[in-house]
Amino acid sequence: KSIEKFIEGIPKTELHLHIEGTFEPELMFEIAKRNQKKIPYNSVAELKNAYKFNNLQEFLDIYYAGANVLITEQDFYDLTWAYLTKVHEQNVVHVEIFFDPQTHTDRGIPFDTVIKGIRSALEDGKSKLGITYKLIMSFLRHLDEASAFKTLEQALPYKDWISAVGLDSSEVGNPPSKFERVFAKSIEEGFLTVAHAGEEGPAEYIWEALDLLKIVRIDHGNRCLDDAKLVDRLVDLQMPLTLCPLSNLELKVVQDLKEHPIAEMMKKNLLVTVNSDDPAYFGGYMNENYLGIAKALDLSKEQIATLVKNSFTASWLTDQEKEMRI
Ligand code: ADE
Ligand code: ZN
Numbered sequence: 332k333s334i335e336k337f338i339e340g341i342p343k344t345e346l347h348l349h350i351e352g353t354f355e356p357e358l359m360f361e362i363a364k365r366n367q368k369k370i371p372y373n374s375v376a377e378l379k380n381a382y383k384f385n386n387l388q389e390f391l392d393i394y395y396a397g398a399n400v401l402i403t404e405q406d407f408y409d410l411t412w413a414y415l416t417k418v419h420e421q422n423v424v425h426v427e428i429f430f431d432p433q434t435h436t437d438r439g440i441p442f443d444t445v446i447k448g449i450r451s452a453l454e455d456g457k458s459k460l461g462i463t464y465k466l467i468m469s470f471l472r473h474l475d476e477a478s479a480f481k482t483l484e485q486a487l488p489y490k491d492w493i494s495a496v497g498l499d500s501s502e503v504g505n506p507p508s509k510f511e512r513v514f515a516k517s518i519e520e521g522f523l524t525v526a527h528a529g530e531e532g533p534a535e536y537i538w539e540a541l542d543l544l545k546i547v548r549i550d551h552g553n554r555c556l557d558d559a560k561l562v563d564r565l566v567d568l569q570m571p572l573t574l575c576p577l578s579n580l581e582l583k584v585v586q587d588l589k590e591h592p593i594a595e596m597m598k599k600n601l602l603v604t605v606n607s608d609d610p611a612y613f614g615g616y617m618n619e620n621y622l623g624i625a626k627a628l629d630l631s632k633e634q635i636a637t638l639v640k641n642s643f644t645a646s647w648l649t650d651q652e653k654e655m656r657i
Pocket of ligand 2: 347499550
């Protein structure tokens with residue numbers, strides 16, 4: 332069996348995905364049209380051509396602009412449903428996905444419009460496609476603490492629909508410590524916590540995410556390799572890292588997939604996983620991410636199987652649910 336077929340066939344889980352990052356240009360044009368919103372590009376091809384990034388911020392500027400055309404509950408449903416049907420074809424059976432409420436509430440879209448649209452699609456995904464899910468509400472770290480507190484307040488009526496809070500957007504200059512109190516309150520309210528750390532930011536931000544935000548999973552975490560003590564700690568804890576190879580390549584976190592740290596991390600016994608981050612912008616969903624590293628790093632089927640198994644281990648499925656799926 333070829334490595335392609337092996338990757339396609341194995342049931343997978345995705346643990347690091349921004350639903351706003353699955354907004355494919357074709358759907359963006361369709362939704363913009365029905366909402367009578369303008370996109371500053373004349374065609375799908377022109378828009379796709381703008382997807383060339385030198386760093387995280389250049390991507391975020393385009394990603395937030397794209398999200399501006401999402402207005403109604405139906406829009407959020409359609410966005411989420413398109414993602415689920417896409418990954419269903421790729422044999423993804425469980426997803427733990429982020430949404431960024433502030434990207435929408437700051438434009439006057441009600442919190443409940445956003446979450447209801449996403450949630451109904453996830454429920455349909457469960458009943459019609461057999462894809463189980465968890466939802467993670469992510470705070471935008473370039474905004475202030477007060478805005479994050481306000482968002483947490485808005486989420487409380489939907490507590491049962493949200494498993495965890497996260498932290499994303501512009502990393503450098505916005506350390507985890509900025510949100511220590513919001514995360515403490517989130518934990519009090521019963522949420523798990525995760526955070527993007529060590530994507531562009533230093534290893535120090537990973538320490539802060541562990542010690543101050545009490546995270547149960549690190550999103551990205553590439554830069555942990557700069558700090559041997561930190562690696563020891565992460566190995567000891569068997570703390571999951573959600574790596575995103577094609578995202579790292581497109582945002583110039585790595586210059587070439589051949590330099591991607593995932594193989595070295597596996598050797599060090601870190602609990603690493605493969606994810607797609609913002610597939611509509613980075614040129615690939617789950618299978619393309621696995622295949623990208625498999626080829627660049629010459630991974631064996633056994634190593635691929637270990638990565639897939641790691642994702643189930645790192646997921647928030649119950650032990651019984653994991654056993655049924657691994
Ligand atoms: N928001 C969406 N994708 C992101 C990423 N890779 N890093 C930080 N914030 C994000
Ligand atoms: Zn991300």
